[in-house]
Amino acid sequence: MTLINVLSSILLFTGGAFFLAGTLGLLRFPDVYTRLHALTKADNVGLGMVVAGLAVQAQSWVIVGKLLLIWAFVMLASATTSHLIARRALQRGIKPWKR
Amino acid sequence: MSRLSSKSWLNDLMNIHFRIAWFRVVAFAFMWVMLTEGSVNSWLVGAPIVLVATLISMVLVSPFSCSVIHSVRFVPFFIWNSLRGGANVAWCALNPKIPIAPGLIDFPLRLPPGISRVFMANTVSLLPGTLSVNLGKNHLKVHVLDTRKNVLSELMTLEKIVAKMFNISLHDGKGDECNENIL
Amino acid sequence: MQTLYVSLALFLLLNLIVGMWRVLRGPTAADRMLTAQLFGTTSVAVMLLLAQATDKPALHDVALVFALLAAVTAVTFVRRVWGDRETKHDTH
Numbered sequence: 001m002t003l004i005n006v007l008s009s010i011l012l013f014t015g016g017a018f019f020l021a022g023t024l025g026l027l028r029f030p031d032v033y034t035r036l037h038a039l040t041k042a043d044n045v046g047l048g049m050v051v052a053g054l055a056v057q058a059q060s061w062v063i064v065g066k067l068l069l070i071w072a073f074v075m076l077a078s079a080t081t082s083h084l085i086a087r088r089a090l091q092r093g094i095k096p097w098k099r
Numbered sequence: 100m101s102r103l104s105s106k107s108w109l110n111d112l113m114n115i116h117f118r119i120a121w122f123r124v125v126a127f128a129f130m131w132v133m134l135t136e137g138s139v140n141s142w143l144v145g146a147p148i149v150l151v152a153t154l155i156s157m158v159l160v161s162p163f164s165c166s167v168i169h170s171v172r173f174v175p176f177f178i179w180n181s182l183r184g185g186a187n188v189a190w191c192a193l194n195p196k197i198p199i200a201p202g203l204i205d206f207p208l209r210l211p212p213g214i215s216r217v218f219m220a221n222t223v224s225l226l227p228g229t230l231s232v233n234l235g236k237n238h239l240k241v242h243v244l245d246t247r248k249n250v251l252s253e254l255m256t257l258e259k260i261v262a263k264m265f266n267i268s269l270h271d272g273k274g275d276e277c278n279e280n281i282l
Numbered sequence: 283m284q285t286l287y288v289s290l291a292l293f294l295l296l297n298l299i300v301g302m303w304r305v306l307r308g309p310t311a312a313d314r315m316l317t318a319q320l321f322g323t324t325s326v327a328v329m330l331l332l333a334q335a336t337d338k339p340a341l342h343d344v345a346l347v348f349a350l351l352a353a354v355t356a357v358t359f360v361r362r363v364w365g366d367r368e369t370k371h372d373t374h
Contacts, residue, residue: 009286012331016290019324021189023297026304026320028192032312033242034201035304037230038188039316043323044225045185048178050290050327054334057283063339065133067330070345074326077353079221081319084360086232086242089312092364096242099200134346136339 008053015049018042031097032089040082044075119162123153163214169263176260177222184227188244202246205238206254215265219258226257287335291328298324315359322352 025038051071055064127149135141191199210216220231220239229250233240243250262269301320304313326345333341 005283008283012286012290015327016293018185018189019294019297019327021185021192022323023301023320025188025192026301026316028197029199030197031201032310032316033230033232034199034244035313035316037228037242037244038192039319039323040224040230041181041184041188041227042192043320045182045189047323047327048181050330054330057334060137062133062137066136066342069130069133070326070330070342070349073346074323074349075225076221077349078319078323079224081322081353081356082224083220083231083234084357085312085315085319086230088360088364089310090232090240092312094310094312096201096203098202134343 004056008056011049011053011056015046015053018046018049022046032094033086033096036082036086040078044078047071047074116157116162120153120157123156124149127152127156160214164266166264166266169260173260173264177225180226184225187227191244199244200246202243203232204241204243204246204250205235206241206251208237208239208258209269210258210262210265210267215261215267218265219261222257222261223254226253229254284335287331291331291335294324294328294331311364315356315364318352318355318359322349322356325352 019042022039022042025042026035029035029038048071051067055067058064058067128145131141131145131149135145191197208216208219210219216234216239220234223229223231223239223241228244228248230242230244231239232242241250241254259269298321301317301324304320305317308314325348329341329345329348333339333345
């Protein structure tokens with residue numbers, strides 16, 4: 001039981017770190033496109049870690065399935081959303097930042 | 100003779116459609132079990148909803164073929180690469196110098212129009228250093244976080260994997276294995 | 283474990299508040315919209331954590347609704363609000 005708790009804590013902490021990195025990227029990156037990179041990738045990994053940390057504690061397989069389903073759904077939604085935002089940004093002529 | 104063969108062709112088509120419809124019914128039913136956490140009472144609502152969802156999905160998403168083995172193999176590939184992507188972008192965000200050199204590239208698609216392209220565009224956004232910006236006629240415009248890295252070969256690998264998932268063979272000037280079939 | 287869940291949920295909420303800085307700064311409407319995406323993912327994580335902490339599985343459904351709302355909001359924004367001027371010149 002304690003081993004599961006330790007594993008779960010590690011996963012949850014890592015997830016929190018990824019969320020923090022995503023927010024930092026949102027604040028620090030230079031333009032819309034790079035911020036989208038930071039948000040979609042870091043936050044999805046963060047959510048994945050949180051889901052994994054909760055799934056190892058779950059009582060039944062159905063709960064694990066539901067958590068994974070929620071994760072998959074959020075991933076699909078955020079990938080589609082980021083594509084839509086990036087496409088419209090390009091259509092409106094927002095130039096990608098160059099070093 | 101020709102009438103008979105055309106009829107059997109129609110029969111085959113109906114069979115394929117029924118198989119896919121059944122497959123989707125099972126998938127939606129499975130999803131319903133997950134969502135309701137296995138509650139038995141909920142099937143009073145669930146059964147009609149699964150049927151309606153299948154009908155709507157058959158209208159909206161035309162049937163496509165999909166390899167089960169390659170779909171299962173895709174999962175570890177996807178998880179590993181999205182972890183890599185998350186770690187990479189997190190490192191860039193935490194690094195005080197922000198080591199990025201972004202740019203746009205046009206990736207020539209060999210996948211046929213349809214669900215496989217949409218799937219590819221969505222996956223690209225979650226993989227390391229790439230973000231799909233526009234799905235054109237034959238090109239996928241991709242925003243790259245670091246143009247110094249070799250992203251094209253990674254995209255080609257992803258395209259091959261997606262093609263296998265949807266039972267598509269990629270034949271174009273770029274792939275040298277299928278050229279002799281044209282003659 | 284209970285404390286860990288709750289404190290992590292609070293940390294994520296703090297993350298959201300910090301992310302609001304992007305809404306204030308902009309500079310484009312798209313940058314402001316990004317925070318909606320941040321909300322979509324983070325609030326789902328917060329709800330899942332609270333569901334575990336308070337032992338209320340119903341909160342999983344709230345998480346699902348949040349995810350759905352975030353997606354719908356973004357699509358509406360891109361299609362209706364942000365694109366008005368351009369759609370007249372679009373080819374389709």
